[in-house]
Amino acid sequence: MQKRLIDYLIASADSDKGITFAGEMEDVFVSYRKLLETGYGISRKLYDCGFRQEDKVIIYCKDMINFVYGYWSCIIGGYTAVPID
Numbered sequence: 001m002q003k004r005l006i007d008y009l010i011a012s013a014d015s016d017k018g019i020t021f022a023g024e025m026e027d028v029f030v031s032y033r034k035l036l037e038t039g040y041g042i043s044r045k046l047y048d049c050g051f052r053q054e055d056k057v058i059i060y061c062k063d064m065i066n067f068v069y070g071y072w073s074c075i076i077g078g079y080t081a082v083p084i085d
Contacts, residue, residue: 006075009036021065028065035072042073053078060084 009032018031051057057079061067067083074081 009039009072019068030065030068035068036076038069039072039076042069043077043079046073046077046079051077051079054080056080056082058082058084 012032013036015032018029018033018035021028021030046057057070057074059067059070059074059081060083061070071081071083073079
């Protein structure tokens with residue numbers, strides 16, 4: 001069985017692992033569980049706003065943490081992430 005990226009995130013959500021974002025003032029740790037839950041929440045909101053699989057979603061965030069949440073919400077929902085700097 002071929003695994004998708006989301007399958008790895010789901011499998012990792014039961015661990016205490018995650019991502020540490022190095023900031024200017026402090027480091028911020030986001031668990032894979034939090035990433036998955038937040039990604040599902042954002043994905044659901046996009047769906048409720050009328051987005052459907054393969055729709056393009058522009059991601060414009062001023063900080064990396066929210067960008068990662070937005071990116072994963074696109075993966076979860078099957079949307080095409082379009083990051084803008």
